[in-house]
Amino acid sequence: MKFDIHQRVGERGRLGTIHTPHGDIQTPAYVTVGTKATVKSLTVEQIKQTKSQVVLANTYHLYLEPGDEVVKEFGGFPKFMQWDGPTMTDSGGFQVFSLGEAFGTNVSKVAAGEPQQIESKRNTSTQKMATIDEEGVTFKSYKDGSSHRFTPERSMEIQWNLGADMIFAFDECTSPHASEEYQLAAMDRTLRWAKRCLDKHDELDPESKQALFGVIQGGRHKHLREKSARDIAAVMSDKGSQFDGFGIGGSFNKDDMFGVVGWVNDMLPFEKPRHLLGIGEPTDILKAMEEGCDLFDCVTASRIARNGNAYTRQGTINIFNASMKNSKEILEVGCGCPTCTTGYARGYIAHLFRSKEMSAASLVTMHNLYFINNLVEEARGAMMENRLGQFREEFEKRYN
RNA sequence: GCGUCGGUGGUAGAGUGGUCAAUUACACCUGACUGUAAAUCAGGCGCCUAUAUGGCUUCGUUGGUUCAAGUCCAACCCGGCGCA
Numbered sequence: 492m493k494f495d496i497h498q499r500v501g502e503r504g505r506l507g508t509i510h511t512p513h514g515d516i517q518t519p520a521y522v523t524v525g526t527k528a529t530v531k532s533l534t535v536e537q538i539k540q541t542k543s544q545v546v547l548a549n550t551y552h553l554y555l556e557p558g559d560e561v562v563k564e565f566g567g568f569p570k571f572m573q574w575d576g577p578t579m580t581d582s583g584g585f586q587v588f589s590l591g592e593a594f595g596t597n598v599s600k601v602a603a604g605e606p607q608q609i610e611s612k613r614n615t616s617t618q619k620m621a622t623i624d625e626e627g628v629t630f631k632s633y634k635d636g637s638s639h640r641f642t643p644e645r646s647m648e649i650q651w652n653l654g655a656d657m658i659f660a661f662d663e664c665t666s667p668h669a670s671e672e673y674q675l676a677a678m679d680r681t682l683r684w685a686k687r688c689l690d691k692h693d694e695l696d697p698e699s700k701q702a703l704f705g706v707i708q709g710g711r712h713k714h715l716r717e718k719s720a721r722d723i724a725a726v727m728s729d730k731g732s733q734f735d736g737f738g739i740g741g742s743f744n745k746d747d748m749f750g751v752v753g754w755v756n757d758m759l760p761f762e763k764p765r766h767l768l769g770i771g772e773p774t775d776i777l778k779a780m781e782e783g784c785d786l787f788d789c790v791t792a793s794r795i796a797r798n799g800n801a802y803t804r805q806g807t808i809n810i811f812n813a814s815m816k817n818s819k820e821i822l823e824v825g826c827g828c829p830t831c832t833t834g835y836a837r838g839y840i841a842h843l844f845r846s847k848e849m850s851a852a853s854l855v856t857m858h859n860l861y862f863i864n865n866l867v868e869e870a871r872g873a874m875m876e877n878r879l880g881q882f883r884e885e886f887e888k889r890y891n
Numbered sequence: 892g893c894g895u896c897g898g899u900g901g902u903a904g905a906g907u908g909g910u911c912a913a914u915u916a917c918a919c920c921u922g923a924c925u926g927u928a929a930a931u932c933a934g935g936c937g938c939c940u941a942u943a944u945g946g947c948u949u950c951g952u953u954g955g956u957u958c959a960a961g962u963c964c965a966a967c968c969c970g971g972c973g974c975a
Binding site for chain 1: 920924926931
């Protein structure tokens with residue numbers, strides 16, 4: 492992997508290109524999430540039609556099913572799914588959170604105000620599905636409850652087998668409700684794990700075919716975030732290798748999220764790419780670009796699509812609303828996505844959702860991914876003209 | 892005609908004297924979703940009220956028994972089945 496920065500935009504923003512063995516990524520770029528080596532409800536041909544540049548799969552999910560050894564036999568997850576473009580894998584670090592502290596609650600990595608923890612029906616027990624110790628994490632499979640052990644070294648091995656162009660160090664994603672003391676402890680542990688990831692990566696991949704990104708933690712605390720960024724940027728393997736890029740991980744409060752991102756990016760080496768992990772919604776992404784992030788992934792676009800919500804420039808619309816039943820409008824006038832250009836009416840898509848037809852999910856997922864990728868593309872255009880801030884403000888004015 | 896079983900909220904279908912404005916599912920209405928435990932989850936769903944452990948009207952119809960009826964009795968209306 493090689494990263495070229497073409498142009499600085501504002502205080503922190505930058506336009507660039509990431510060169511990977513499987514093609515270039517024009518940055519800033521939205522990373523399409525394909526957790527199980529598939530973007531839910533889409534074929535690879537359809538993914539391509541959404542202007543997606545890069546697909547991110549997940550270590551934990553593919554390790555459990557079908558198993559990273561199986562995926563390796565197919566030549567890695569990109570070949571397995573027939574995606575020939577750039578790829579990434581997440582390390583399983585997010586599952587430390589989602590199956591650990593967050594399991595059975597409605598807590599997400601972005602907290603808004605004082606979140607109340609409503610019990611979800613999805614948890615069959617209140618027991619956590621992930622427990623952490625210095626060496627690694629013991630997971631229970633969400634599929635069958637069986638026990639599995641991840642360590643930094645194991646995550647590197649699995650990600651090597653999965654074969655993405657860019658991979659992440661195994662970290663601990665913390666809850667937004669964790670205390671400062673806990674954030675500090677988790678951050679230090681993530682740093683120790685980072686060193687182990689680099690060492691293992693040297694051993695598995697001496698030619699460094701895969702780029703390895705280190706992950707920043709520290710919650711919402713400035714001194715922790717800054718220290719984490721400095722430490723992760725400086726950490727070095729026994730053989731002297733360092734991270735090729737960085738993930739900004741952990742959790743956020745909606746209100747100060749981009750303050751935190753700015754602190755981190757100010758500490759990170761300018762010339763290496765930064766990926767804001769798990770963020771975000773359209774307005775978040777434009778902020779992330781302004782604050783100097785080059786990559787960002789988020790499940791929201793595809794998940795809300797499956798749940799019947801479509802992005803428009805005016806905000807999301809819920810296709811299940813009674814008013815959609817008779818609507819002959821397309822999802823968004825002027826949209827260039829396959830769904831809108833084909834001419835599918837809202838009323839037809841509403842019918843597909845209500846009758847539980849599988850194509851419903853595909854049609855709206857294509858629309859939402861195209862919407863995001865197209866928005867980022869337009870924002871890159873605005874960056875070239877040095878008017879990203881204005882572009883963002885105009886977008887926010889209409890979007891709510 | 893005789894016998895028999897049955898008629899419950901948008902639908903299916905629980906409930907057989909009080910804890911029933913009525914289990915549950917589906918449908919319907921609304922909301923949530925931020926490195927995917929997610930084609931998921933939450934709330935609402937007779938009427939009134941800003942709320943309720945609040946008021947009002949409901950379980951084919953009418954009348955009755957009872958302190959109390961969706962639940963018991965009678966007649967009637969409607970439907971299924973059996974025999975003529």
